[in-house]
Amino acid sequence: xxxxxxxxxxxxxxxxxxxxxxxxxxxxxxxxxxxxxxxxxxxxxxxxxxxxxxxxxxxxxxxxxxxxxxxxxxxxxxxxxxxxxxxxxxxxxxxxxxxxxxxxxxxxxxxxxxxxxxxxxxxxxxxxxxxxxxxxxxxxxxxxxxxxxxxxxxxxxxxxxxxxxxxxxxxxxxxxxxxxxxxxxxxxxxxxxxxxxxxxxxxxxxxxxxxxxxxxxxxxxxxxxxxxxxxxxxxxxxxxxxxxxxxxxxxxxxxxxxxxxxxxxxxxxxxxxxxxxxxxxxxxxxxxxxxxxxxxxxxxxxxxxxxxxxxxxxxxxxx
Amino acid sequence: xxxxxxxxxxxxxxxxxxxxxxxxxxxxxxxxxxxxxxxxxxxxxxxxxxxxxxxxxxxxxxxxxxxxxxxxxxxxxxxxxxxxxxxxxxxxxxxxxxxxxxxxxxxxxxxxxxxxxxxxxxxxxxxxxxxxxxxxxxxxxxxxxxxxxxxxxxxxxxxxxxxxxxxxxxxxxxxxxxxxxxxxxxxxxxxxxxxxxxxxxxxxxxxxxxxxxxxxxxxxxxxxxxxxxxxxxxxxxxxxxxxxxxxxxxxxxxxxxxxxxxxxxxxxxxxxxxxxxxxxxxxxxxxxxxxxxxxxxxxxxxxxxxxxxxxxxxxxxxxxxxxxxxxxxxxxxxxxxxxxxxxxxxxxx
Numbered sequence: 158x159x160x161x162x163x164x165x166x167x168x169x170x171x172x173x174x175x176x177x178x179x180x181x182x183x184x185x186x187x188x189x190x191x192x193x194x195x196x197x198x199x200x201x202x203x204x205x206x207x208x209x210x211x212x213x214x215x216x217x218x219x220x221x222x223x224x225x226x227x228x229x230x231x232x233x234x235x236x237x238x239x240x241x242x243x244x245x246x247x248x249x250x251x252x253x254x255x256x257x258x259x260x261x262x263x264x265x266x267x268x269x270x271x272x273x274x275x276x277x278x279x280x281x282x283x284x285x286x287x288x289x290x291x292x293x294x295x296x297x298x299x300x301x302x303x304x305x306x307x308x309x310x311x312x313x314x315x316x317x318x319x320x321x322x323x324x325x326x327x328x329x330x331x332x333x334x335x336x337x338x339x340x341x342x343x344x345x346x347x348x349x350x351x352x353x354x355x356x357x358x359x360x361x362x363x364x365x366x367x368x369x370x371x372x373x374x375x376x377x378x379x380x381x382x383x384x385x386x387x388x389x390x391x392x393x394x395x396x397x398x399x400x401x402x403x404x405x406x407x408x409x410x411x412x413x414x415x416x417x418x419x420x421x422x423x424x425x426x427x428x429x430x431x432x433x434x435x436x437x438x439x440x441x442x443x444x445x446x447x448x449x450x451x452x453x454x455x456x457x458x459x460x461x462x463x464x465x466x467x468x469x470x471x472x473x474x475x476x
Numbered sequence: 477x478x479x480x481x482x483x484x485x486x487x488x489x490x491x492x493x494x495x496x497x498x499x500x501x502x503x504x505x506x507x508x509x510x511x512x513x514x515x516x517x518x519x520x521x522x523x524x525x526x527x528x529x530x531x532x533x534x535x536x537x538x539x540x541x542x543x544x545x546x547x548x549x550x551x552x553x554x555x556x557x558x559x560x561x562x563x564x565x566x567x568x569x570x571x572x573x574x575x576x577x578x579x580x581x582x583x584x585x586x587x588x589x590x591x592x593x594x595x596x597x598x599x600x601x602x603x604x605x606x607x608x609x610x611x612x613x614x615x616x617x618x619x620x621x622x623x624x625x626x627x628x629x630x631x632x633x634x635x636x637x638x639x640x641x642x643x644x645x646x647x648x649x650x651x652x653x654x655x656x657x658x659x660x661x662x663x664x665x666x667x668x669x670x671x672x673x674x675x676x677x678x679x680x681x682x683x684x685x686x687x688x689x690x691x692x693x694x695x696x697x698x699x700x701x702x703x704x705x706x707x708x709x710x711x712x713x714x715x716x717x718x719x720x721x722x723x724x725x726x727x728x729x730x731x732x733x734x735x736x737x738x739x740x741x742x743x744x745x746x747x748x749x750x751x752x753x754x755x756x757x758x759x760x761x762x763x764x765x766x767x768x769x770x771x772x773x774x775x776x777x778x779x780x781x782x783x784x785x786x787x788x789x790x791x792x793x794x795x796x797x798x799x800x801x802x803x804x805x806x807x808x809x810x811x812x813x814x815x816x817x818x819x820x821x822x823x824x825x
Contacts, residue, residue, distance in 0.1 A: 279755075289804070293797025293801070296793055462608045465600050
């Protein structure tokens with residue numbers, strides 16, 4: 158009998174269930190549009206590609222966030238890292254725009270990593286402090302107004318042009334995904350992230366330089382957030398205050414829905430991909446249904462709870 | 477062997493974070509009043525305490541789940557929800573107002589209870605479960621109040637946000653000008669409310685078996701389980717109490733602003749500030765150490781720092797930056813622990 162139903166690995170279960178739920182969302186949305194408008198825009202490839210294009214910013218942030226969550230830490234500074242990178246990139250402009258944006262991400266990641274790994278301040282609170290410092294820096298830099306500098310042509314191309322009919326933002330997301338997935342699966346650094354996330358003391362005693370691993374992971378998260386910020390600036394043609402605020406909680410939710418354990422040490426990158434797609438499609442179906450913000454928030458919260466109740470339950474306490 | 481240290485000295489030695497925070501608050505507030513153009517005045521104290529009540533209650537709310545070793549990311553959202561509920565029900569005749577306040581507090585408490593049930597019986601991580609229920613709370617708040625506004629009884633708004641003299645005078649309980657009343661009539665009502673709730677709800681609760689169990693779970697959950705303590709009851713109680721305190725915050729916010737506002741950004745900012753206040757107040761995010769009184773002090777410290785911007789001439793554009801740097805430095809103070817650690821392995825707990 159076991160041959161007929163190959164047993165599922167515990168890591169695959171969330172991915173399968175989340176994928177099934179994506180199909181449910183699509184069919185419910187399609188049933189709604191067919192019954193009210195007599196058309197099925199949700200199933201047209203063009204619409205789906207467009208959704209994935211807007212989802213690619215969230216996808217890139219979530220990729221970085223996952224690396225940090227795998228360590229059992231969290232990066233609450235992504236919102237203003239995105240904004241800071243976007244603002245500095247548009248301010249500098251020219252060929253240097255994107256490198257400057259990425260450099261901001263590296264810098265923020267180094268500060269976060271230093272605080273968490275070396276000063277041993279809980280990441281939840283340290284990254285929160287860094288977030289408010291970044292916000293203060295950006296308010297001081299822009300005078301509290303939306304900066305007038307426009308995104309450079311390269312940024313716009315990356316974020317909103319199409320290559321072979323497919324939005325190029327999706328290619329960037331794909332590239333980031335491949336890099337992160339290979340890093341987690343095939344490099345020593347990736348394996349050390351899992352080990353450190355499982356039990357830092359054991360990892361340290363086995364010769365893993367856990368502090369450097371933590372530092373490196375926060376840099377990855379900072380760079381991902383900065384890239385997403387630069388691209389978002391390209392997509393909306395300029396940077397503006399608080400442009401990253403809408404990404405923090407969905408990014409955490411996407412990672413967790415994808416089956417990554419919030420305490421660290423367990424999770425697959427494919428899950429995060431599925432989680433991002435689930436959240437993006439859920440959002441777009443709700444906006445097609447013209448659901449008011451109130452209903453959206455309730456459904457959003459309920460879906461996260463339900464998905465986690467299905468597969469995210471922890472073990473009972475024994476001794 | 478006789479203990480040479482007096483009891484006071486040993487409690488101070490055992491709770492450096494808490495007593496450090498109290499001293500820091502006293503110094504900060506003293507200097508603030510000395511720098512203030514009006515000097516020490518009751519009016520400034522009333523205004524300051526009015527602006528601190530919501531975050532103080534929220535910090536107390538956050539403390540209880542943090543003592544378990546968890547986090548409640550929904551406290552700001554529960555505050556927003558109860559704020560909107562209060563803006564609808566707290567008006568009318570005095571009995572109606574009292575019923576309205578009870579409904580408001582019950583809403584917060586019930587939401588906290590739901591959090592507790594989900595965390596305990598759903599066996600989910602508190603941080604992620606409350607992230608989701610927080611979205612639900614904000615959604616419900618938006619249903620109740622799609623646009624900011626509302627109607628809170630004017631008398632109660634006035635009476636509860638001023639000093640004791642106005643409270644007595646508004647409701648005519650007795651002659652507010654009586655001689656015996658004069659020495660205490662300057663005392664701000666909001667401060668009194670906070671003190672009554674903190675010492676009337678938190679301290680008795682802390683001394684119960686359930687309250688001690690919360691500390692035990694935060695220190696070592698396995699050991700608490702083996703000692704036969706009722707873990708589930710303590711966890712549910714912790715989240716319920718958090719909901720109650722968040723309800724107090726929402727109710728007071730409604731009374732203070734005379735309106736309800738379902739603002740998602742505000743809910744998030746309050747939640748994050750509550751975590752910062754808990755840490756500044758000497759409660760360990762790992763659980764098992766600290767208390768709501770400390771968080772109250774922590775929240776007040778953060779508030780007093782922001783009051784400084786009103787009297788110290790500083791470019792308003794630099795204000796968020798200074799606030800952020802102060803927050804970052806305050807939470808990094810705990811890092812001095814790492815310098816004293818003799819065994820490196822203790823760092824990796």
